[in-house]
Amino acid sequence: MNCRLFIWIGLLPLVLMPGCWTKDAASDDDEAVYRYPLPTKVKTLDTGNVEDVYGMLVVSNICESLYTYHYLKRPFEVIPMLAESLPVISDDKLTYTIRIKQGVYFQDDPCFPGKKGRELKAEDFVFAFKRIANTRYASVNWGAFKDRIIGLDDFREYTKQFKDEFEVDYSKEVPGLLAIDDYTLRIRLVKPWPQLVDDLTSAITAPVPKEAVDYYRKDMMTHPVGTGPYRLKKWARSVYLELEKNPSFRVETYPAEGAPEDAAAGLLADAGRRLPFIDRIVFQIIEEEQPAWLLFLRGDMEIMGIPKDSFNTAVDIQAECPTEFIQQRHIRLSISDQPSLYYIGFNMQDPVVGRNKPLRQALNHAFDKDKLNELFYNGRWRVAHSVMHPLMNEYDPAIAREPYTGYDLQKAKWLLAEAEKIQGGPIPELTVGMSGSDPFSRQFGQFVQRQFESLGLKVRMDFTDWPTYVEKMNKGQHQIFGGGGNRFSTPDALGVLSMFATKYFAPLGNSFFYSNPDYDRLYDQAEVMFPSPERTIIFRQMERMVLEDCPVILNTQRVQYILYHGWLENYKPHPYLYDIMKYIRIDTDEQKAYKNLEKELKQKIKP
């Protein structure tokens, strides 16, 4: 009797679950669904507080900004999105007048009267910017606006008197941020801000309807209300996000112009057709690589990056093309540069490494970047020779031939002898701070340690968790530290150069505490300059100053390898554009045919 009882208890949950054995119900549907694996969960969809890549990837499809980048053209070109045209800039470069498109409506949402989205107005931008300035809202994006717009910093001061973000009176005027009328926004600046238009392409500057903030309050993070081509249908936190077509999206068409090679690649075939093409977008959070890879191979994901362990299965690195295994499945490979920089930084305030340039240079030349690339990134990333990325207009290709970054152990040893003279004896034990203690970080740390130890130095690795690492970095408590990331959101190189300016000492970006009055003078000069040959000369001068003083050992820059199925049309990677999904089209017939192809190919695999 006991046995029977156990059997029934065991089977009960399965029996009770409806539809337990039904399979793949959605596959007969003709609607175009774009399924995208997210390797990490999305924290927030509130544009004022979104900062991570994956949050941007989702929210940019829902909330639009004033400007965007042309999807196909290279070099990257800013074009209007919610703005009617590019801004009218005053002669002193301090006043921007922006006309906003008429007839743009927010998505239908319960926050609006009658749940019907209202028309977008210039005031919605003013509100969004003021909200980011509100101290009590605690936006992580305030740094982008600080000391830029006349009166906005005063507005931030004013908000400090309140206990709650919702008590702040947003009707208080900010002289530099005015809605002249419903369709005209005027921004007045403290000093020229040549990157403003680039910065206005980001979803963090998207308009926010005040009704939504009043209605959802703290839950605004799960209820984005925008004007974009998609709207949030469902968000099961930590599981998946589903976006559906926004029925009230205005008429936007696929671009008719592109880069010279785009027509041949079939990227202009849909020119003039109304956007978006895809009916639904499903972002599924899959943190482990194996399930994501298997789903992709089975045709249940349209696109994905290549897991490290499957790289050789997917790519013939010598020929830089997909392997036969991938080609048989009509899967395509896209290789594109990511504007990023990974490095080993020196704390310039440290009494040992900060005051000893030959020591920093010795460590730089003792660091084998090619080996690092080979060992950790299958040799597919780019070895960095400059703080600027090759995608940036000011990048100087000649820099790679200059003697700043090359691996040269002999030279390193000679420099170390110089360094020991300055130190007045042997170099004491060096400590390298690394974030994380996972196997990858440990292996990376061991590699760094071995490189430095090849000079006969004693090196200690300090593996800490992320908050401790950041705290130590911001307080200048690391001696040497590993760092980097995808930190450049626009093609303008000023952002990366700010990492070495004295006024941006950590936590604002200069974690090296590098301070060079000549560099600062040039930075102040270049900061207010619009792109020009003169500015390029200054940028390159600054770049060489940094490479000469060596506050950082440059390692690698990410190269993105993406696989996508043959049924995905119009895909072209863009490092600065997050809302590319509206341009993508899915050939549903080919998508369905893939299932049979995959079945046939699987049968051929020997067990």
Next chain:
Amino acid sequence: MTAYIIRRLMYLAPIVFGVLLVTFVLFTLIGGDISQQIAGKHADAETIAEIRHEYGFDKPLFVGHKPLEGDEAVWESEKEGFILALKNERRTQMEEKAARKAEKSGSRTIEPVKEPQIAEYQAKKEWLSDLFWKRVRDKQSGQAWEMVDFDSQFVAHFTKAFTFRFGRALDRERIGEKILRGIGPSVSLTIPMFFGTLIVSISFALVVAFLRGTVWDHAIVILCVAGMSLPYLSFIIFGQYFFAYRLDWFPIFYAPDQPMGYSVVLPAMIGMVAGLGSNLRFYRTIMLDEIRNDYVRTAFAKGLTARRVLFKHVLKNAMIPIVTSVVLSIPYLILGSLLLERFFGIPGLGYLMFDAVSSRDFFVLNALTFIEALLIAFFTLVADVCYAWVDPRVKFD
């Protein structure tokens, strides 16, 4: 029995207090202030301060002092007077010490005393402490009590736990909602997995015990040891690749548009197989202990069938360790399976726990630890009570 249960329930109080104390030390004192992590790498001081306030990191750890009520100027002058007196007192002490030192060493010169290094903060604290006790002495204890600020991180920690209002996680979602949402998927994975393992391992254990010493017994024991030696992850990776991808019998990952039952079949089976080795060996040992008893020989001698002897008599007498094992496993069933949920995308509590660990979300970890501790304490009591149910010889005195 009622008295026993009441007594055991009362034992829960110090256990719960202890758990809360340990979680406070682990997640608040050692874990530290994670406002920088929430605010992002380049956040300014004001944003960090606001986030500290939002999550209560700016509150005193245990107890603090509230700002004084009344005339600020009077308080300030009294405070300054106190600090001055304290400094003078220290100076005198140090001068006396220096004189004693000189006398002892036979030196004629007394080392001059440096300005006493009394930190402003320390002095303020001492002044407040002095004021507090002065008020207590003046029988104004009510007023003194008001000065103590109980709005601290320690009190908030206990309040959150006892009211089951755990606040918001790092991603600003309510922790209660997260936990409630995770229980269903976790249970739908772990209950079939657990009972499946239980039924299969007990049945096999009975048979193996019956066939003890034979080649079958040895073969199964070897298989069990082999199964136990293989890492759990290898079962998952192989099962997912072979049964879900190659054979296409099951979904590879939780599909949001499919019922949960469809997605948990494969992980539940993998969990069953992975857990079979250790379980089977455990139950085999129990069965062997029972099967060697006299009553079994008697039953066989009386001509009962092997099935009747094993399933009716042996199984019934082996129920105490089985019940203990089953009841004590219930809290872990609710908590789900960390690896299976992560690899198969089951949005349960195991996944939530894994996620909280990797993102250092101490708020979620704290809530889950507390709930788990309560469940374990409660089900330990249930297990004790169940002894009496399965074995009439057990009495509660």
